[in-house]
Amino acid sequence: MVRLTDLTPTQQEHLRTLDCPGFDTRPFVRGRALKARRIAVVTSAGLLKRGDPLFRGGDPGYRILPTDISPTNVLIGHISVNFDRTGFQEDWNVVLPLDRLRELAHDGVIGSVADWHYSFMGATDPRAMTATAAEVVERLKHDGVDAVLLTPV
Amino acid sequence: MCALAHYFEEAGIATATIVLVREHAERMRPPRALWVPFELGRPIASPNDAPFQRRVLTAALERLLVADRPGTIVDFPEEDPRRRPDGLWAPPVMVETDHLRGSSHAALAKCFLAEVVRLKPYHEQVLAQSGRTTVGLVGCPVPALADYVASFLTGDAPTGLVGNMSAALALRFAADDLKAYYLESALATGGRPSSRQLVNWFWDSTWGGAALLAARAMALASNDDRLRRIGERFLVPRARVPSGERAD
Numbered sequence: 001m002v003r004l005t006d007l008t009p010t011q012q013e014h015l016r017t018l019d020c021p022g023f024d025t026r027p028f029v030r031g032r033a034l035k036a037r038r039i040a041v042v043t044s045a046g047l048l049k050r051g052d053p054l055f056r057g058g059d060p061g062y063r064i065l066p067t068d069i070s071p072t073n074v075l076i077g078h079i080s081v082n083f084d085r086t087g088f089q090e091d092w093n094v095v096l097p098l099d100r101l102r103e104l105a106h107d108g109v110i111g112s113v114a115d116w117h118y119s120f121m122g123a124t125d126p127r128a129m130t131a132t133a134a135e136v137v138e139r140l141k142h143d144g145v146d147a148v149l150l151t152p153v
Numbered sequence: 154m155c156a157l158a159h160y161f162e163e164a165g166i167a168t169a170t171i172v173l174v175r176e177h178a179e180r181m182r183p184p185r186a187l188w189v190p191f192e193l194g195r196p197i198a199s200p201n202d203a204p205f206q207r208r209v210l211t212a213a214l215e216r217l218l219v220a221d222r223p224g225t226i227v228d229f230p231e232e233d234p235r236r237r238p239d240g241l242w243a244p245p246v247m248v249e250t251d252h253l254r255g256s257s258h259a260a261l262a263k264c265f266l267a268e269v270v271r272l273k274p275y276h277e278q279v280l281a282q283s284g285r286t287t288v289g290l291v292g293c294p295v296p297a298l299a300d301y302v303a304s305f306l307t308g309d310a311p312t313g314l315v316g317n318m319s320a321a322l323a324l325r326f327a328a329d330d331l332k333a334y335y336l337e338s339a340l341a342t343g344g345r346p347s348s349r350q351l352v353n354w355f356w357d358s359t360w361g362g363a364a365l366l367a368a369r370a371m372a373l374a375s376n377d378d379r380l381r382r383i384g385e386r387f388l389v390p391r392a393r394v395p396s397g398e399r400a401d
Binding site for chain 2: 007008010011015020021022023025026027028029030031033034037039042043044050051054070071072074075076077079081082083084085086087088089090091092093094095097099100101103104109110120122126127129130133134136137140141145146147148149150151152153
């Protein structure tokens with residue numbers, strides 16, 4: 001697990017004291033049965049298409065990943081070097097589980113997989129992401145997405 | 154992630170958040186969270202283990218069905234089976250740790266470049282088998298990336314590799330690409346190595362790891378502010394920084 005005690009003291013301290021914004025509201029959207037839901041993946045792994053502009057530190061932007069993208073055209077461009085990348089290097093589903101989602105859709109567990117998925121770069125103040133998150137919301141809605149799976153690194 | 158969950162949910166889109174650091178989810182309380190006992194970088198875990206990954210995803214997505222209180226965190230009960238080392242895995246190349254120490258930078262650069270060449274058939278094998286590589290941030294062939302890093306070691310003033318990318322950024326992303334090249338090559342020998350086996354091999358038993366550690370040292374001694382920052386934070390993981398230099 002990421003039990004903080006598995007990490008070096010400096011890493012523990014960094015993660016323990018990371019500034020996490022609080023929210024005054026507790027939104028909670030109810031919806032259709034899972035087998036009817038259209039699912040998109042949004043990750044903070046700093047994934048990008050081969051040839052996309054690279055993420056910089058504090059970058060609130062996102063990259064768009066079409067659902068039919070070839071796995072070899074998805075790179076990991078997060079600025080941090082302090083998390084494991086070997087899992088993603090071996091199998092993109094470790095971070096961007098599109099193959100697994102397609103199987104779940106095929107088996108009727110979920111309704112469908114979105115046409116587009118998104119990656120932010122998580123080493124960014126979340127408060128700086130409100131505008132770009134709003135952009136992604138509009139894209140998700142245009143794609144008919146009614147549920148998002150969020151994957152961190 | 155927790156903040157994005159809040160933003161999306163507030164805008165009317167339901168979210169299921171996979172959480173690696175439980176303390177963060179406890180503070181930010183995303184609407185629906187599945188805490189997974191996996192290492193940073195592996196939210197779905199267990200590469201090429203479709204049944205396991207499917208269980209993780211199903212557990213996360215089933216959070217969408219539950220009408221309990223927002224902010225509830227559920228714990229995934231299984232550990233990542235790939236955390237265990239594979240005793241049968243062997244790396245494609247191996248350098249004795251003693252040989253890595255004490256080399257001049259010129260000798261280190263030469264050995265590093267030769268090692269990159271030795272790994273080429275392994276990397277090609279993995280590429281042929283998987284159809285995939287994550288090398289490509291800089292957009293240059295691997296030999297050019299290796300030459301670039303070697304030039305730092307020999308004290309040659311590097312020039313930007315790609316368009317208007319500064320020397321510091323070029324070093325930073327070349328290092329990422331080279332690490333990917335090495336770690337992907339290491340999968341060619343088969344087996345199911347753990348992440349720890351792979352990164353221990355790279356940093357402790359390859360000229361590539363030694364080269365990046367030396368490049369870091371040179372970057373830290375540079376007059377270029379950007380290069381120093383790159384050396385401080387973006388070449389070598391904190392856990393691999395020589396212990397005398399680490400804050401902890």
